[in-house]
Amino acid sequence: MSLPAYAGPGERIWYYSFRFFCGLVFLFLILPIIVIIPLSFNAEPYFSFSEGMLRLDPDAYSLRWYLDILTNGMSDRNAPFGWAWIADSWNNAQWLHSMRNSFFIAFVSTILATVFGTLAALGLSQSDMPYRNLIMSLLIAPMIVPLIITAAALFFFLSDLSLSQTYTGIIIAHAVLGVPFVVITVTATLVGFDRSLMRAGANMGANPRTVFFKIVMPLITPGMISGALFAFITSFDEVVAVIFLAGFEQRTIPRQMWSGLREQISPTILAVATIMVTLSIILLTVLELLRRRSERLRGIKPQ
Amino acid sequence: MTDTSIQPSDLLETDDGVSLKAKLARATRRNKLRALGLVAPLGIFLIIGFLWPIGAMLLRSVHAPDFGEIMYRTAALMEDWDGEGIPDEAIFTAVVADLTQAKEDKTIGRAATRFNFSFPGTRSVFTRTGRKINTLTEGPYTEGLIEINDAWGNHEFWLNFQRLVKPFTTRFYLNSVDYQVGENNEIVRQPEERQIYVRLFIRTLIMSAIITGFCILLGYPVSYLLATLPLRYSNLLMILVLLPFWTSLLVRTTSWITLLQKEGVLNDIVVGLGLVSDENRLQMMFNATGTTIAMVHILLPFMILPLFSVMKTIPPSYMRAARSMGANQFTAFRRVYIPQTLPGVGAGSILVFILSIGFYITPALVGGQSGQLISNIIAYHMQRSLNWGLAAALATILLLGVLFLYWLYNKIVGVDNMKFG
Numbered sequence: 042m043s044l045p046a047y048a049g050p051g052e053r054i055w056y057y058s059f060r061f062f063c064g065l066v067f068l069f070l071i072l073p074i075i076v077i078i079p080l081s082f083n084a085e086p087y088f089s090f091s092e093g094m095l096r097l098d099p100d101a102y103s104l105r106w107y108l109d110i111l112t113n114g115m116s117d118r119n120a121p122f123g124w125a126w127i128a129d130s131w132n133n134a135q136w137l138h139s140m141r142n143s144f145f146i147a148f149v150s151t152i153l154a155t156v157f158g159t160l161a162a163l164g165l166s167q168s169d170m171p172y173r174n175l176i177m178s179l180l181i182a183p184m185i186v187p188l189i190i191t192a193a194a195l196f197f198f199l200s201d202l203s204l205s206q207t208y209t210g211i212i213i214a215h216a217v218l219g220v221p222f223v224v225i226t227v228t229a230t231l232v233g234f235d236r237s238l239m240r241a242g243a244n245m246g247a248n249p250r251t252v253f254f255k256i257v258m259p260l261i262t263p264g265m266i267s268g269a270l271f272a273f274i275t276s277f278d279e280v281v282a283v284i285f286l287a288g289f290e291q292r293t294i295p296r297q298m299w300s301g302l303r304e305q306i307s308p309t310i311l312a313v314a315t316i317m318v319t320l321s322i323i324l325l326t327v328l329e330l331l332r333r334r335s336e337r338l339r340g341i342k343p344q
Numbered sequence: 345m346t347d348t349s350i351q352p353s354d355l356l357e358t359d360d361g362v363s364l365k366a367k368l369a370r371a372t373r374r375n376k377l378r379a380l381g382l383v384a385p386l387g388i389f390l391i392i393g394f395l396w397p398i399g400a401m402l403l404r405s406v407h408a409p410d411f412g413e414i415m416y417r418t419a420a421l422m423e424d425w426d427g428e429g430i431p432d433e434a435i436f437t438a439v440v441a442d443l444t445q446a447k448e449d450k451t452i453g454r455a456a457t458r459f460n461f462s463f464p465g466t467r468s469v470f471t472r473t474g475r476k477i478n479t480l481t482e483g484p485y486t487e488g489l490i491e492i493n494d495a496w497g498n499h500e501f502w503l504n505f506q507r508l509v510k511p512f513t514t515r516f517y518l519n520s521v522d523y524q525v526g527e528n529n530e531i532v533r534q535p536e537e538r539q540i541y542v543r544l545f546i547r548t549l550i551m552s553a554i555i556t557g558f559c560i561l562l563g564y565p566v567s568y569l570l571a572t573l574p575l576r577y578s579n580l581l582m583i584l585v586l587l588p589f590w591t592s593l594l595v596r597t598t599s600w601i602t603l604l605q606k607e608g609v610l611n612d613i614v615v616g617l618g619l620v621s622d623e624n625r626l627q628m629m630f631n632a633t634g635t636t637i638a639m640v641h642i643l644l645p646f647m648i649l650p651l652f653s654v655m656k657t658i659p660p661s662y663m664r665a666a667r668s669m670g671a672n673q674f675t676a677f678r679r680v681y682i683p684q685t686l687p688g689v690g691a692g693s694i695l696v697f698i699l700s701i702g703f704y705i706t707p708a709l710v711g712g713q714s715g716q717l718i719s720n721i722i723a724y725h726m727q728r729s730l731n732w733g734l735a736a737a738l739a740t741i742l743l744l745g746v747l748f749l750y751w752l753y754n755k756i757v758g759v760d761n762m763k764f765g
Contacts, residue, residue, distance in 0.1 A: 052673060063569045066562045066644075071584045073599035073641060074591055076609060080602060088602045089612050157386040164382025169375040176383055178754060183394055185750045187702025189719040190398065190739045193726050197404075198397030217393045220386060278592040281704055285726070298594045302601065302709055311602070314595040321590040325583070 074318055081106055081311035088308065106312035110136040113309065136297060136313060143293040146208065147276040150215035154272040157216070158223025159265050163257075165224070166231040177224075184221035188281040191218070196285040206288035214282040219272030226271060230264025230335065263335035267328050274324060402743070405736035409511040411458040414451045415442045419509035427529075430502050436485040439496075443470075443477045461731050462515055462524075463504045469495040503529065516737035541721070541738065548718040551636065552700040556647075558640045559696050560689060563647035567688075570648070571655035582652075589645035597706050600638040604629040604710065630712025638706050643699055647692040650757075654688030691757040698749050702742065718742055 048056065084103040085091050093101025112118040114135035120126050131137060161180060164170060183191060195214045196205060204210040238260075242252040280295035287296060294313060301310045356364040412419040417438040425431050446452045456470035473492050480488045489496040507513070507525060518524055518531060522539040526532035533539065566585070570578045588596065603609045611625045620626060628634055658681065666676035704719035711720070718738065725735035 055673075059565060060569070063566050066566045067581065067584045069562070069641065070588050070644060073596060073603055074588060077595070077599050077602060080609075087607065088605065089607055089609055157389055161383045161386035164379040164384075167375060167379035167382075169372055170379040170383075171376055174754070176387065178750070179390065179395075180383075180386060182750075183390070185698060185746060186398070187704070187719060187739075187742060187746060189702065189704045189722050189726075190401070190743055191394070193722065193735065193739060194397035194401040195393075196726070197401050197732075198393075213393050217390065220390065224386075274590060274592075278594070280594060295592060295594045298598065299705070299709075302594075302598060310598055314592075314598050317592050317595050318587075321587065321592070325586055325590050 077311050078315050078318065081308060081315040083308055083311075086308060088306075088311070106308045109307070109309045110134070110312055110316075114138070136294070136309070139292050139294045139297040142291055143277055143295075146211050146215060146291075146293060147273050149208075150212045150219055150276045151269050151273045153212065153216035154219035154223050155265060155269040158220050158268060158272070159227050159261070161220075162224050162227035162231060165228055166234070177228075180224045181221045183217050188218075188279075192282040192285040195282060199286060205286050206291065208291055210286050211283060211291055211293075214286055215276035215279060216272075218279060218282065219275045222271035222275060223265075223268035226268035227261060227264045230261050234260060260338060263331045263338070267331050270324055270328060274321070277320075398743075401736050402740050403736075404732055405516050405740050406512055406514065408458070408513055408516070408733045411455055412509040412511055414446050414449075414455045415439070415509060417442050418505075422506050422509050425502075425506060427503060427506065430486075430497055430499060433484055433486050436489055436496075437483065439489065440477065440480055440485045443474055447474050447477055457730065459504070459508060461729075461734070462508060463501065466495060466501065469493045469501075513733075516733040517740075519734055520737040520741060544716070544718050544721055545741070548701055551632065551639075551715075551717065552697050555636055555639050555643060555700045556693050556696045558636070559644050559647040560693060562640070563644055563651055563692065564685075564689070567648050567651035567655055570652050571658075572660070585645050585648050588641065589649070593642060593705055596642055597638060597709050600634070600641065600706075600710060601629065604634050604637070629710050630715070632711070632715045634710040634712070635707045635715035635717075638710050639700055639703060642706060643696045646695050646699060650691040650695065651685065651688040654685055654691075658684050687756065691753065694749055694753040694756070698746055698753070702746060 079094065080088065080090065082102040082104065083091065083094065084101050084105065091101050111130050111134055115126075115129045115133050117129060120129065158180075165173060165177060165180075170176070192214070195210070195217075199205040199207075199210040199213070204213070234257075238256055239252050242256045243249070247255065277293075278295060280293075280299050283291070283293050283296045284299065287293070292300075294317070298310055298313060301307065358364055358367050415438075418435060421435050421438050422431075425435065443452065446455060452470055452474040456467045456474075459470060460467040473489065473496075476492050480492075486496075495501045507515070507529075515525060519534070520541050522534045522542045523531050524534050570581055570585075573581070601608070605611070606625045606627070606629075608629075610628065611620075614620045615622055615625065628637070662680050662684070663676050666680040667673070671679065701717070702719055703717055704723060707715050707717045708720055708723070711717070719742070722735050722738050722742070725731045725738070
């Protein structure tokens with residue numbers, strides 16, 4: 042959409058102000074995420090740029106908040122660096138503990154959500170599926186129902202089963218919340234799926250299992266992985282259910298950030314946030330690569 | 345093939361002698377079963393892990409058997425009380441027996457809390473009576489109880505007692521729309537200072553509408569730009585939309601706290617530019633403004649992505665055709681382009697609206713008093729005041745609203761068409 046040669050001055054002004062406005066919106070979208078990155082290297086315990094930082098004085102920058110992630114909660118944070126220090130940090134540092142929890146919970150709930158979700162998406166894409174719309178609406182519902190309602194409901198339910206404040210409880214909750222994303226992405230992959238490939242396979246003597254593993258699986262794998270990534274990030278980000286269901290032992294990164302923001306606000310949170318932004322950049326890249334691969338596999342040419 | 349003609353499948357037979365029609369029907373049935381079988385594991389998982397818990401919680405909004413169970417002897421007698429004056433000695437005897445047992449079971453506190461929700465200020469009646477209940481060794485208990493606390497001689501107290509021992513109730517719904525049961529069992533408005541929920545619902549709706557409006561305002565031009573730019577540029581710019589979408593909600597809320605707080609980056613900038621003096625730093629956080637800004641940022645990608653996917657499908661030749669027929673840029677845009685994007689606007693708006701009326705985290709962190717939404721009060725009643733019945737009633741109302749919007753979304757867009765990125 043470039044400016045045509047015959048554009049008048051009014052159109053010119055309109056064109057440039059439109060671009061300017063869009064530029065502002067993009068800034069609005071990205072700046073808040075970028076701004077925390079330099080702030081996380083602040084040498085001072087504040088949430089704003091010090092004069093030294095603006096002068097790019099190296100002394101105004103430090104890694105102390107990253108070190109704090111490793112040391113906060115250690116039994117002896119001033120001990121000399123060595124194996125004992127690493128063991129102490131690994132076992133006692135609060136942030137490391139919640140990172141381990143986050144990854145563990147996200148990993149297990151992603152597997153649950155992906156297996157259930159992919160099977161269901163395969164069923165939903167069959168042409169003979171009865172009550173398709175109704176079932177689809179049910180499967181998407183956990184994404185739509187306000188989190189606070191799901192979290193409160195699961196709190197009562199899991200308490201009755203004495204599963205609140207356990208990993209099992211949180212994993213169930215996160216699997217429920219992750220399922221819609223897997224169903225949506227895998228269903229979207231299957232929409233463009235050429236069913237004659239399955240028939241061709243069967244025609245050449247493959248049994249249904251072989252057809253599934255040799256033909257269907259490779260084609261839907263990109264969709265499955267991006268669904269799994271969505272489920273993973275959903276669990277990794279989720280905090281409302283964790284607030285209701287987790288005890289101290291099960292706290293995750295977002296839970297720790299939540300209490301950090303409400304109680305003792307420290308730039309360590311910015312350091313953690315920077316790490317999380319890096320993680321989302323990695324995930325975004327993986328997704329983009331998967332999308333391209335899927336397009337290539339299905340013979341869609343990039344425009 | 346018309347209805348009157350004979351279907352070939354009626355006549356044809358497969359090699360094992362079954363008519364083709366029956367064979368086809370059987371194959372269809374088998375396919376249906378297979379499809380259902382594939383969906384079944386997830387269906388069962390969601391019914392047990394999602395639908396059932398939600399149903400059970402919603403039931404709490406009408407079902408509160410706690411008090412009646414603790415005071416079960418009194419509850420049995422209470423049914424026959426005519427509601428005049430105060431009850432007779434038999435009921436007072438039952439109260440003493442119930443409270444004595446409740447003291448042993450350590451359930452007096454729970455009964456007191458339940459009672460206090462529907463009749464504020466009466467918590468101590470139960471706890472104090474409980475402490476002295478062992479001194480009442482013999483009757484008449486009526487005088488004994490009234491002596492410990494004169495609330496036991498209060499007609500209104502007893503009316504409330506009678507309502508509370510019933511397991512099913514509508515009082516939570518009445519409370520959640522700022523009504524209560526008055527002295528003579530009639531429905532009256534809550535006193536002025538306790539009318540908070542209707543206002544909160546309205547505020548939630550208005551703020552969600554404002555946030556949705558801002559998202560359209562900011563999202564529409566950007567989506568248009570993304571949809572019309574050559575792919576190599578738009579792919580790059582798309583990252584600026586997708587990165588926030590993929591970044592943790594808490595990280596983004598943290599960023600906004602960093603930016604908006606009094607000693608924060610934005611205030612530093614305006615003070616540095618000399619627009620505002622150092623003493624008059626702007627209060628941008630802990631109010632509705634902060635919540636709105638942060639939530640627009642968080643929800644904007646949910647507007648841009650559906651808009652973009654609709655705009656992408658609109659052929660640019662339509663606009664050129666309109667212009668070649670004499671419409672100016674503005675008319676062509678208004679009469680040809682915008683109508684085609686309305687499904688995208690609808691999808692994005694409903695999605696943003698649904699998500700924002702259920703928002704909890706961001707309002708809790710940057711909202712302060714005036715930026716709280718209905719979810720926050722539900723969380724408050726769940727965790728702090730422990731008035732679970734009221735929390736459930738508020739949640740039910742919220743859920744009904746959301747389900748209505750979801751139904752609307754389904755009508756307009758169809759859940760099958762939901763996509764990410």
